[in-house]
Amino acid sequence: MGEEVPASALELQQLQRELVRKLLAAVSEEPGAEWADEDVCARYLVARNNRLDKATTMLKETLRWRHSFGVSKLGERHAVIRTESETGKLRVSDSVDRAGRPVLVMTPRAENTSDHDGQILNLVYHLERATGGRGPVDGAADGKLVTVIDFKGWSLRNAAPMKTSRATLSILQNHYPERLHRFLLLNVPTLFTVLWNAMNPFIDPVTRAKIVFVTGSAEQQQAALRECFDLAQLEEGLGGLAPLHWDPAAYFARDAELASAGAGAAVPASARTAAAS
Template sequence: MFRKKHNSHDNQEHDAKDQEQKIKELRAAIGPLYGSNLTFCTDACLRRYLEARNWNVDKSKKMLEETLKWRTTYKPEEILWHEVATESETGKLYRANFHDREGRTIIVMRPAKQNTSSHDNQLRHLVYVLENAILSLPEDQEQMVCLIDFTGWSLSNSPIKTARETANILQCHYPERLAVGFLYNPPRIFETFWKVVKYFLDSKTFLKAKFIYPKNKESMELLRKHFDLDVLPVEFGGRNQVQYNHEEFSKMMIAEDAVKASLRSLEEKTPQPGLAAQAS
């Protein structure tokens, strides 16, 4: 007798149904949500946490609960531009005005341009940029690309404490938001730093890190596969001569702060599930 073969379409449908069931199980496991937590925990959000924990509901629940606790105390959605603007004056971290070939949002980091010594403020700046970048994502995009220029970098630019906490925030509270990270032109001394930092990274994040060396044709070809050279800045081997403009970026962030304030106001006015029943 011949065994019936299952085609890939059938397998995909089965996987999709199984994933939807996992999302329902996770939502039931975390229980009732209110306010900003309710807004945060969309089905897409729950899917990212499940993917980060290989679709294990219990592990995903623990991870998500830790994020909700962090968001309740840290309040990332309430950070305003004027609170972190100083951190951005040199263009060490910002959302780019160009995209990769798949239309994904780009976060640019240039750690050699570090201009402050406040660990806490640097992390608040990072979170602010991430939150605004997520709000700016097109409806069909879930992930971002990170371009890190290590030209001129030294160990004094990146304390281990800040690097560890940065990795923790990205992995634990923004899972599956990073599509790929390009580490451009890292100096030889970076190898020592990387040996320490890689222990902070989970396996998925580690595999997303791609080292790009300007004199290495193979690694530069990888960068070109992801970016049109006409939009890629010259500091990353492209042809785009436009530089970071702090004044223009500030105007954009102030405008986005106003949009976030409107969304929070609307959220506060929206009746919360269960509260009407309790009042009656």
């Protein structure tokens, strides 16, 4: 005989709270367990269809990864992050989507290093900066973000190695579950489809469903962007109307505050977004 289906939304909420409580207890002895608050546990449960055993395994693996990677000590590697970020190739935009979600922008043409470890460090820093480290971000009740990759000027010369691409996917899927609202790919060159076909088998089906190739005529592309953004507030380089003046010094002006607070703590909106003017 199957399990009884909860009869009301209240019962579902009670069941969810109980699962969160059990997950909190299950990971309480892991390093950095204080990071795993109720919001974190809820996301991991959703990512594993409320299967407590699978959510426990996933969250334990994340806590161990965060500890070994040194996520709470990213400020100690600030110099590497600054070098990687000098060109603005990966940054949290001043733009937000229509629901107030942060926008993480990648511009591969601005690649300035070939250091795999440095690039992954930069990725994790910006994921923490975009998400506030743990709970829902300011202005977005669901705690998710939008990622935009602009392939204008992309070539094999500045393409990420397969090792780095796979590591990026692994981190996003395994350690930042239920964070991605939408993944927009702009100005995609034909050559990229070869790499895409190689990467496709490694992409989780849920993640794949959130990936949008923005193609077609200029009007069609603008229509696709308009679904996500108020174009008056979107960076002009991404198809919007808002000017962008990249200034790495201004962007990192609050890093002392971030370092003292620790990457695992909630990051204020003023520190997450670029101080471009």
